[in-house]
Amino acid sequence: MDYKNMFVEDLYDLLKSKIDKSMIRKMIEKPKYEEMGDLAFPCFELAKIYRDSPLNIAADLANKINTSNLYEKIEPVNGYVNVFLNKKEVSSGVVYEVISKKEDYGNLNIGKDGVVTIDFSSPNIAKPFSMGHLRSTVIGNALALIYEKCGFKPIRINHLGDWGTQFGKLIVSYRMWGDEQKVKKNPIKELLNLYIHFHEEAEQNESLNEEARQWFKNLENGNKEALELWKWFRDESVKEFSKIYELIGVQFDSSQGEAFYNDKMEKVVHLLEKKDLLQESEGAKVVQINNELPPCLIKKNDGTTLYATRDLAAAIYRQDTYQFVKSLYVVGNEQTLHFKQLFEVLEKMGYEWHEGLTHVPFGMILKDGKKMSTRKGKVVLLEQVLNEAIELATKNVMEKNPSLESKENVARQVGVGAVIFHDLKNYRLNDIEFSLEDMLRFEGETGPYVQYTHARASSILSKGNYQENNENINITDKEAWTIITSLMVFPDVIKRAFHGNDPSQVAKYLLELSKAFNKFYGSVRILDDYEKKQERLSLVHSVQIVLKEGLRLLGIEAPYKM
RNA sequence: GUCCCAGUAGCUCAGCAGGAUAGAGCAACAGCCUUCUAAGCUGUGGGUCGCAGGUUCGAAUCCUGCCUGGGACGCCA
Numbered sequence: 111m112d113y114k115n116m117f118v119e120d121l122y123d124l125l126k127s128k129i130d131k132s133m134i135r136k137m138i139e140k141p142k143y144e145e146m147g148d149l150a151f152p153c154f155e156l157a158k159i160y161r162d163s164p165l166n167i168a169a170d171l172a173n174k175i176n177t178s179n180l181y182e183k184i185e186p187v188n189g190y191v192n193v194f195l196n197k198k199e200v201s202s203g204v205v206y207e208v209i210s211k212k213e214d215y216g217n218l219n220i221g222k223d224g225v226v227t228i229d230f231s232s233p234n235i236a237k238p239f240s241m242g243h244l245r246s247t248v249i250g251n252a253l254a255l256i257y258e259k260c261g262f263k264p265i266r267i268n269h270l271g272d273w274g275t276q277f278g279k280l281i282v283s284y285r286m287w288g289d290e291q292k293v294k295k296n297p298i299k300e301l302l303n304l305y306i307h308f309h310e311e312a313e314q315n316e317s318l319n320e321e322a323r324q325w326f327k328n329l330e331n332g333n334k335e336a337l338e339l340w341k342w343f344r345d346e347s348v349k350e351f352s353k354i355y356e357l358i359g360v361q362f363d364s365s366q367g368e369a370f371y372n373d374k375m376e377k378v379v380h381l382l383e384k385k386d387l388l389q390e391s392e393g394a395k396v397v398q399i400n401n402e403l404p405p406c407l408i409k410k411n412d413g414t415t416l417y418a419t420r421d422l423a424a425a426i427y428r429q430d431t432y433q434f435v436k437s438l439y440v441v442g443n444e445q446t447l448h449f450k451q452l453f454e455v456l457e458k459m460g461y462e463w464h465e466g467l468t469h470v471p472f473g474m475i476l477k478d479g480k481k482m483s484t485r486k487g488k489v490v491l492l493e494q495v496l497n498e499a500i501e502l503a504t505k506n507v508m509e510k511n512p513s514l515e516s517k518e519n520v521a522r523q524v525g526v527g528a529v530i531f532h533d534l535k536n537y538r539l540n541d542i543e544f545s546l547e548d549m550l551r552f553e554g555e556t557g558p559y560v561q562y563t564h565a566r567a568s569s570i571l572s573k574g575n576y577q578e579n580n581e582n583i584n585i586t587d588k589e590a591w592t593i594i595t596s597l598m599v600f601p602d603v604i605k606r607a608f609h610g611n612d613p614s615q616v617a618k619y620l621l622e623l624s625k626a627f628n629k630f631y632g633s634v635r636i637l638d639d640y641e642k643k644q645e646r647l648s649l650v651h652s653v654q655i656v657l658k659e660g661l662r663l664l665g666i667e668a669p670y671k672m
Numbered sequence: 673g674u675c676c677c678a679g680u681a682g683c684u685c686a687g688c689a690g691g692a693u694a695g696a697g698c699a700a701c702a703g704c705c706u707u708c709u710a711a712g713c714u715g716u717g718g719g720u721c722g723c724a725g726g727u728u729c730g731a732a733u734c735c736u737g738c739c740u741g742g743g744a745c746g747c748c749a
Binding site: 136139141142143146150152154157158164187188189190232234271273274275276279323368391392393394396402404405406407409410411412414416417418420441442443444445446447448471473474476479480481506510511524535536537539540541542543545548551552553554555556558559561562563565566569570573574614618621622625628629631632633635636637638671672 | 675676677678683684685686689691692693694695696697698704707708709710711712713714729730741742743744745746747748749
């Protein structure tokens with residue numbers, strides 16, 4: 111039920127000669143304060159058209175709109191037409207809709223089953239899973255779920271960083287200082303040490319970089335020793351990553367990394383040549399784009415490829431394989447230029463589908479105001495953070511709910527939920543200063559707060575012998591109205607999150623709904639009044655459904671007890 | 673040097689396709705558990721919306737310039 115649209119229709123009937131429906135819809139806003147009503151129509155712009163004061167226009171409109179059973183009250187205030195919706199009518203409509211649709215409430219059909227590939231997470235082999243990769247992982251995962259809710263078919267792609275010059279460096283470092291036993295014992299940590307050590311040495315000795323380039327070239331040429339080492343490093347890393355994905359509940363449809371495109375790059379280079387796009391520049395092969403963007407490097411002067419080459423091959427492969435209508439790249443802010451170049455090159459190659467390509471950038475996780483650098487060993491490991499979060503959640507469960515069964519699982523859900531929510535609640539382009547303290551906060555605007563609210567709602571439903579019933583709902587409690595209006599806009603929130611590729615819209619919404627519910631919970635004794643109990647429980651049930659579904663869209667589990 | 677992003681309460685942020693009195697959380701202080709989970713609720717204090725112009729009936733929101741922080745700028749990804 112779209113109540114806003116009804117208001118639009120009413121206004122349109124009165125204004126039709128001057129202004130169209132979509133314009134009216136755009137003008138309608140939500141009043142700033144609850145006591146001003148539920149919908150407001152500002153008349154300032156009409157003043158010019160009608161050559162009358164906004165106050166008069168508002169008064170006139172308010173007068174002429176029929177106070178049908180939809181509106182409780184319509185009043186002109188300061189040039190606005192303020193509408194108070196009929197609480198009984200709307201409450202019963204919204205609760206009915208939520209309860210009958212359940213987790214399908216808020217589903218949209220924007221995507222029409224079109225495929226959207228989402229490239230996210232994409233950690234680098236032989237490097238630890240850092241907090242930076244967490245951002246890409248949780249944002250990408252949430253977007254996949256949100257797109258799915260909007261009627262798309264998401265294909266989750268983990269574009270592993272398993273190819274590139276860094277392997278040359280690693281091979282050189284391993285051959286000079288590596289110890290097989292040590293690596294076997296603690297692969298990621300030891301490989302990271304070798305990587306860091308390489309950079310320390312290379313600062314003194316420039317020829318090491320040259321040697322690393324040579325070894326990468328050997329790797330690309332299929333040198334046996336290089337390939338064996340590469341495969342070993344890769345396998346160990348993938349094992350490590352799977353543990354984390356399992357812990358946070360993320361799955362992929364494809365984990366084909368950059369190496370997968372090795373045999374697909376020559377074709378792309380030929381294609382570029384055939385289309386006469388490739389130029390020689392300082393010994394390298396490049397595609398000139400335009401005056402605003404620097405040229406895109408396709409091949410280095412030693413003939414080896416770059417990541418742009420691999421990304422071109424990957425984009426083409428994905429279109430051939432999946433026929434996507436959209437393709438998202440959830441990759442950090444600092445790679446914006448690269449994606450601009452990549453998309454431009456694909457456009458120059460004549461691919462119509464380049465329009466569906468979108469870079470979804472996000473801000474960095476900073477440490478002391480600076481970017482964290484793997485090379486200097488300045489990284490915070492996700493696994494440690496997750497473990498601490500789970501540990502703290504365990505402590506909390508022990509204190510607050512010692513009799514709870516499956517404490518371990520709940521602690522995992524809450525700890526992980528805290529970390530994911532902390533990352534998703536703010537706009538993705540903001541840089542985040544790393545703070546373990548903030549991440550492990552379970553009170554206030556946090557994931558556990560939303561989970562707790564969900565657990566409260568679930569608990570009261572089972573205590574109150576709730577009978578599912580969505581007929582004749584008449585909720586009159588003052589504190590319930592905020593909940594109703596909040597439940598009502600859930601589909602709009604999904605739409606906004608989709609259009610902005612912005613999961614934080616969902617996170618903020620869940621906080622708003624949770625606050626409204628907790629306020630209600632604090633002031634109304636839901637189970638005490640026998641007469642009103644079932645309809646109040648219907649409201650609680652609606653909240654429980656939407657909280658659970660909202661958390662699900664963020665990739666966060668909703669325990670029934672905690 | 674060029675380009676991109678950001679600057680709102682002590683801290684972290686919301687609000688920004690212009691609209692009514694600029695909002696939350698944290699931290700501080702004061703209350704609320706013999707009663708549905710206190711990971712909660714209620715209240716108090718706290719603001720030159722970076723600075724200066726401009727557009728407008730109206731600017732935290734749009735435009736220009738400046739300041740500050742961060743990032744990117746061909747052989748890394």
